[in-house]
Amino acid sequence: MEISEKKSEFIFLILLISIIVGLPLGILAYDRYLWPHKTTLGAREFTLTGSAQSGWLLGEVQAHDILSFEKRQRSFQKPLIEVSKGDLVVIKLRSSDVAHGFSLKAFGIYLTDQIKPGKTAFVSFKADKVGTFVFACNVFCGGIHQNMKGTLVVKDR
Amino acid sequence: MSRKKTWLVILLTFELAVLVPLSLAFLPITPRTHKILLEARKYGYSPARIVVNKGDTIALSMASADVPHGFFLDGYPLELINKQGVTFRKYTWQDHEGKPIVGWDRVSSTKFVAGRPGKFTYRCTQTCGNLHPFMTGELIVRPNTSYHLLVSLSIWVVFCVLFLIRFDSPTRFSGFKRINILDRLPGLKRLVKHRNFQFLIILPNVIVFYLFILSSLWGSPVGNRNVAIIFVWILWWFVLKAIIVPLGGRIWCMVCPLPAPAEWLSRKRLTTVKYFQKPFKRLHHRFTGLQKDWPKKMDNMWLQNVLFLVLISFGMILITRPIATAIIFLIILGLTLVLALIFRQRVFCLYLCPVGGFLGTYSMASMTAVRVIDPDICKKHREKSCFAGGPGGWACPWNQYIGKMSRNNYCGLCTECIKSCPKDNVGVFFRPFGSDRTLRGYDEMFNVIIMLVVAIAFSITMLGPWGFIKDAANVTESGQIIPFLIYLASIWTLALLIFPGLFALTAKGANRLAGRPADDRTVTLKLVYTLIPVGIFAWIAFSLPAVMINYNYILSVISDPLGLGWNLFGTADYPFNPLYPEWIPLIQGGILLAGLYFGLSRGYLGLKKLVKNPSMRIRAMILPSLFALVVVNILLKLYMG
Ligand code: SF4
Ligand code: SF4
Ligand SMILES: [Cu+2]
Numbered sequence: 001m002e003i004s005e006k007k008s009e010f011i012f013l014i015l016l017i018s019i020i021v022g023l024p025l026g027i028l029a030y031d032r033y034l035w036p037h038k039t040t041l042g043a044r045e046f047t048l049t050g051s052a053q054s055g056w057l058l059g060e061v062q063a064h065d066i067l068s069f070e071k072r073q074r075s076f077q078k079p080l081i082e083v084s085k086g087d088l089v090v091i092k093l094r095s096s097d098v099a100h101g102f103s104l105k106a107f108g109i110y111l112t113d114q115i116k117p118g119k120t121a122f123v124s125f126k127a128d129k130v131g132t133f134v135f136a137c138n139v140f141c142g143g144i145h146q147n148m149k150g151t152l153v154v155k156d157r
Numbered sequence: 158m159s160r161k162k163t164w165l166v167i168l169l170t171f172e173l174a175v176l177v178p179l180s181l182a183f184l185p186i187t188p189r190t191h192k193i194l195l196e197a198r199k200y201g202y203s204p205a206r207i208v209v210n211k212g213d214t215i216a217l218s219m220a221s222a223d224v225p226h227g228f229f230l231d232g233y234p235l236e237l238i239n240k241q242g243v244t245f246r247k248y249t250w251q252d253h254e255g256k257p258i259v260g261w262d263r264v265s266s267t268k269f270v271a272g273r274p275g276k277f278t279y280r281c282t283q284t285c286g287n288l289h290p291f292m293t294g295e296l297i298v299r300p301n302t303s304y305h306l307l308v309s310l311s312i313w314v315v316f317c318v319l320f321l322i323r324f325d326s327p328t329r330f331s332g333f334k335r336i337n338i339l340d341r342l343p344g345l346k347r348l349v350k351h352r353n354f355q356f357l358i359i360l361p362n363v364i365v366f367y368l369f370i371l372s373s374l375w376g377s378p379v380g381n382r383n384v385a386i387i388f389v390w391i392l393w394w395f396v397l398k399a400i401i402v403p404l405g406g407r408i409w410c411m412v413c414p415l416p417a418p419a420e421w422l423s424r425k426r427l428t429t430v431k432y433f434q435k436p437f438k439r440l441h442h443r444f445t446g447l448q449k450d451w452p453k454k455m456d457n458m459w460l461q462n463v464l465f466l467v468l469i470s471f472g473m474i475l476i477t478r479p480i481a482t483a484i485i486f487l488i489i490l491g492l493t494l495v496l497a498l499i500f501r502q503r504v505f506c507l508y509l510c511p512v513g514g515f516l517g518t519y520s521m522a523s524m525t526a527v528r529v530i531d532p533d534i535c536k537k538h539r540e541k542s543c544f545a546g547g548p549g550g551w552a553c554p555w556n557q558y559i560g561k562m563s564r565n566n567y568c569g570l571c572t573e574c575i576k577s578c579p580k581d582n583v584g585v586f587f588r589p590f591g592s593d594r595t596l597r598g599y600d601e602m603f604n605v606i607i608m609l610v611v612a613i614a615f616s617i618t619m620l621g622p623w624g625f626i627k628d629a630a631n632v633t634e635s636g637q638i639i640p641f642l643i644y645l646a647s648i649w650t651l652a653l654l655i656f657p658g659l660f661a662l663t664a665k666g667a668n669r670l671a672g673r674p675a676d677d678r679t680v681t682l683k684l685v686y687t688l689i690p691v692g693i694f695a696w697i698a699f700s701l702p703a704v705m706i707n708y709n710y711i712l713s714v715i716s717d718p719l720g721l722g723w724n725l726f727g728t729a730d731y732p733f734n735p736l737y738p739e740w741i742p743l744i745q746g747g748i749l750l751a752g753l754y755f756g757l758s759r760g761y762l763g764l765k766k767l768v769k770n771p772s773m774r775i776r777a778m779i780l781p782s783l784f785a786l787v788v789v790n791i792l793l794k795l796y797m798g
Contacts, residue, residue: 005429008428009427009428013427031723064480117379118721142199
């Protein structure tokens with residue numbers, strides 16, 4: 001059976017559109033729901049991205065962010081993470097350039113493996129004491145390494 | 158001269174060419190010890206080159222001026238990492254089950270004997286920033302016999318070609334007769350003639366390039382963790398240069414997804430043909446848009462030449478920053494769409510695409526060509542469906558008339574004429590390397606020379622050990638505007654003034670030596686053909702190390718294209734483990750020699766018809782041969798010396 005010209009054009013058009021829509025959706029869905037590095041239910045999740053020039057940035061740094069000025073502006077303020085006492089906190093750690101590290105002394109967290117660019121590392125802990133704590137980078141990464149710090153605030157419920 | 162004698166001369170001179178450099182290796186040397194403090198900083202080492210004699214001992218201590226760096230020495234089992242002022246040396250041993258185990262020892266200085274002669278590159282192993290993959294230095298262990306050997310062999314190649322020219326026979330260098338692939342493979346013919354053929358082979362590329370664009374916008378900002386950088390500038394570039402161009406020429410244009418949306422839009426069709434009985438402006442189709450003709454004045458490659466130079470001026474940035482790749486792709490997509498609405502046919506590909514420029518000139522040498530089978534049939538066929546469009550296929554989208562086509566330059570191998578020709582008179586031919594030998598004008602000549610200069614410039618910038626040149630090219634990070642401008646000025650003047658000027662003088666001299674068989678322009682355009690094979694092979698030699706060293710990145714982005722920490726196929730953490738890196742210089746040298754041979758022999762074939770007198774032919778070839786020899790030796794020096 002010959003498929004009519006009109007029909008085949010239509011089929012290919014549908015194919016093309018489904019690729020254009022499907023590919024980004026597929027990537028998003030895979031990253032969010034299928035990729036097994038998923039965290040415990042009910043945890044407070046944060047993403048921190050290390051940058052040798054800007055220190056810790058809250059959230060992901062994507063390729064296009066290099067262009068935007070905003071991210072650079074943010075470099076002057078150190079990130080602040082606020083949770084309540086008793087929360088289970090999960091921090092997803094990423095790097096936007098070179099290898100970084102992570103330490104949060106107050107909770108005894110020292111990431112021994114480096115946070116390599118293009119990879120993801122996780123730390124999780126129970127926020128069982130109230131106060132203001134400092135987290136930092138524990139791999140010498142050049143740039144503003146000495147100043148690559150951020151604040152964790154644990155409030156009483 | 159008889160065949161036997163000819164081969165005897167070639168063999169004897171070959172032995173001479175091998176023995177001279179080999180005997181140099183037996184000069185006596187007394188071993189000594191070199192104390193070397195190697196300081197690493199983004200993106201180079203100092204000293205950038207370490208030169209020792211074979212048998213010398215090297216006592217190496219390492220320091221870093223900024224972030225952690227590594228030291229991986231090709232050909233020697235030595236790998237160091239320096240972080241926070243401490244150096245670690247890698248060691249491996251086998252546990253009782255024979256499994257290799259890797260450990261790191263803290264060391265202050267490492268001693269090793271340079272027992273193996275040649276050139277060995279040391280490379281950084283810690284992702285230390287944007288240009289990390291280009292952070293290298295060189296250890297030269299003298300006597301560098303393989304380098305001497307290749308230099309001597311390059312002279313030998315020139316001698317042999319000139320010698321063969323001197324005692325020319327009618328069939329010399331001519332190769333085999335072209336073969337119509339479609340005749341041999343009827344299955345392929347049916348496939349190519351199918352209306353859906355081109356769309357279906359573009360489709361996978363649409364997916365892949367769409368992924369590149371998505372990843373270069375939303376993926377990891379780190380180049381060697383982003384599929385757009387690794388696949389486009391390492392894998393695609395290598396495959397294009399080493400396989401697609403020499404074998405298939407413009408076959409990339411057949412599958413290129415970037416101009417496809419514009420073409421679909423202007424045709425308002427994805428696969429089928431819309432044929433009108435009555436021609437409109439000579440064509441049997443109606444396209445969307447204004448359908449203007451491209452201005453006659455701009456019907457040349459100058460725009461492409463300039464755009465290519467602009468693009469490579471930012472080459473270092475382009476191949477290390479994903480976002481730059483996104484910008485290039487989006488600009489190209491946008492331009493093709495806009496231009497398709499104004500002009501008719503593929504004007505972007507013909508006149509603007511920076512890659513299309515060299516694909517055109519290099520495809521002259523390629524082994525595949527779409528041509529008519531019998532030109533007489535075309536002469537008698539009044540409709541010329543291939544050019545004006547027919548019920549079976551669109552009018553040639555590249556605005557070529559295949560009935561008279563004799564060169565590959567501007568045929569995009571789109572296979573439309575194969576479908577539209579009602580006489581079944583179009584074939585796809587497999588032919589000897591270097592078959593189209595006439596350049597049309599100075600625009601094409603400049604393209605050839607620009608490509609050669611850029612191959613040399615990139616070899617210096619990207620493969621060389623000089624950190625300050627990398628800093629100049631990496632202006633957006635280093636902020637060194639003045640060095641960057643000097644860098645640009647040198648590339649542009651070398652490509653547009655010095656090399657073309659030197660070549661023009663060479664050709665002029667050659668013309669005079671040969672007793673002026675034709676005007677300078679004709680002879681120059683004939684002789685410049687020698688530089689096409691030389692250029693193709695130079696680019697292959699340039700792109701090869703990228704895959705041999707960095708193939709692990711290809712494997713890891715397959716599992717994690719956007720650098721999100723995925724591991725689709727279990728290869729995401731494939732370790733950095735270069736493939737026979739100590740052999741790279743020798744392989745590059747061999748590739749360059751092949752280019753030299755093909756350049757001279759094919760260039761000579763082009764000249765042959767022009768110069769009738771055999772003894773004049775050899776006189777015409779002497780100067781261009783020397784020019785090609787010098788170019789090849791510049792590259793040999795860079796890769797091996
Ligand atoms: S349609 Fe076929 S026969 Fe006619 S001119 Fe074109 S290639 Fe030749
Ligand atoms: S000559 Fe034929 S294959 Fe070449 S671009 Fe034109 S239609 Fe396509
Ligand atoms: Cu480095």
